[in-house]
Amino acid sequence: MTLEKLAEQKTDAHRSRNQVSRSGNSSRAASSENINSRILEIENHIHDKHILGQIGNTPLLQIRKLFKLNDSVEIYAKAEWFNPGGSVKDRAALSMILEAVRSGKLTGDRTIIDATSGNTGIAYAMIGSALGYKVTLALPSNASQERKNALLAYGAEIIYTDPLSGTDGAQQKVRELVANNPEKYYYPDQYNNPANWKAHYDTTAVEIWEQTGHRVTHFVAGLGTTGTFVGTSRRLKELNPGIVCVAFQPDSPLHGLEGLKHLATSIVPGIYDPTIADFQIAISTEEAYEMVNRLAREEGMFVGISAGAAMAASLKVASQLKSGVVVTVFPDGGARYGVEHLR
Numbered sequence: 001m002t003l004e005k006l007a008e009q010k011t012d013a014h015r016s017r018n019q020v021s022r023s024g025n026s027s028r029a030a031s032s033e034n035i036n037s038r039i040l041e042i043e044n045h046i047h048d049k050h051i052l053g054q055i056g057n058t059p060l061l062q063i064r065k066l067f068k069l070n071d072s073v074e075i076y077a078k079a080e081w082f083n084p085g086g087s088v089k090d091r092a093a094l095s096m097i098l099e100a101v102r103s104g105k106l107t108g109d110r111t112i113i114d115a116t117s118g119n120t121g122i123a124y125a126m127i128g129s130a131l132g133y134k135v136t137l138a139l140p141s142n143a144s145q146e147r148k149n150a151l152l153a154y155g156a157e158i159i160y161t162d163p164l165s166g167t168d169g170a171q172q173k174v175r176e177l178v179a180n181n182p183e184k185y186y187y188p189d190q191y192n193n194p195a196n197w198k199a200h201y202d203t204t205a206v207e208i209w210e211q212t213g214h215r216v217t218h219f220v221a222g223l224g225t226t227g228t229f230v231g232t233s234r235r236l237k238e239l240n241p242g243i244v245c246v247a248f249q250p251d252s253p254l255h256g257l258e259g260l261k262h263l264a265t266s267i268v269p270g271i272y273d274p275t276i277a278d279f280q281i282a283i284s285t286e287e288a289y290e291m292v293n294r295l296a297r298e299e300g301m302f303v304g305i306s307a308g309a310a311m312a313a314s315l316k317v318a319s320q321l322k323s324g325v326v327v328t329v330f331p332d333g334g335a336r337y338g339v340e341h342l343r
């Protein structure tokens with residue numbers, strides 16, 4: 001969380017407190033006071049000595065050995081495994097939870113529930129633990145054991161769903177549970193929640209802009225919920241309309257790029273905006289594995305499989321350029337995955 005963002009939130013809270021005191025409706029004012037005091041309590045948590053204050057502001061690492069085309073083309077990656085929950089999804093999860101508290105949808109008696117291939121679940125579980133909310137997650141039973149262990153360690157409840165139905169099946173299960181018991185749960189629904197992409201609009205994009213000294217020319221990211229690509233690209237294009245935004249996705253419905261979607265055969269997330277990408281690239285699981293291995297052996301970066309795919313996509317973009325600054329996102333680290341793909 002940047003200081004700028006924190007200051008913005010404090011101003012928002014201050015503004016809504018003022019609105020409450022001007023309101024003539026005392027019961028609405030009372031519930032708004034509860035929300036505001038909860039927001040203040042959370043804001044007091046999110047400072048530099050608190051675990052949630054460590055979300056965002058990740059390093060931007062230069063790829064030095066895998067790419068040697070010429071000195072005029074540079075490739076950088078946001079090292080998102082430096083987030084306290086270990087992935088890029090800490091940003092979206094915190095944004096959705098703060099928005100839900102602010103809007104009054106997440107009260108202390110509700111359980112946060114969602115469908116996730118793992119990283120968002122870990123982020124909810126960590127944030128839920130830090131802020132005192134119960135967390136229930138539906139995930140395909142073939143999600144990696146390492147991820148399941150992390151969820152359990154943070155105290156989340158897991159509901160396993162059919163691996164053949166992927167994250168779509170897990171989403172279906174959550175919808176059923178919420179429909180049957182709407183008072184019990186708060187469902188952030190990361191596929192359709194604007195606070196997901198706004199997290200990247202407010203933080204990831206601004207960090208990339210500052211960390212490259214405003215020199216970024218190309219942004220490359222994979223499509224899962226699509227929050228990272230949509231939010232970061234939207235802001236970067238506002239900062240400089242000349243920035244080229246490239247989305248990538250798996251090249252087939254049956255793929256090993258955990259966290260990413262083959263959109264042609266999946267439920268397209270509501271937050272996806274098909275007009276943003278200047279180009280689309282398809283990446284195979286094998287290409288991603290190859291890059292995971294090379295990043296570990298040649299760059300000292302042990303990353304997850306979608307990060308390998310991000311590297312493969314960035315190399316394709318960079319190899320077309322005479323000059324440019326290509327920035328991508330490495331969503332998580334390699335320790336969260338099995339070892340089958342490692343040489």
Ligand SMILES: Cc1ncc(COP(=O)(O)O)c(C=O)c1O
Nearest residue numbers: 119224225226227228259306331
């Ligand atoms: C490992 C991994 N890579 C990539 C993504 C895609 O990010 P987004 O959901 O912002 O599109 C995710 C999302 O869960 C993920 O877990």
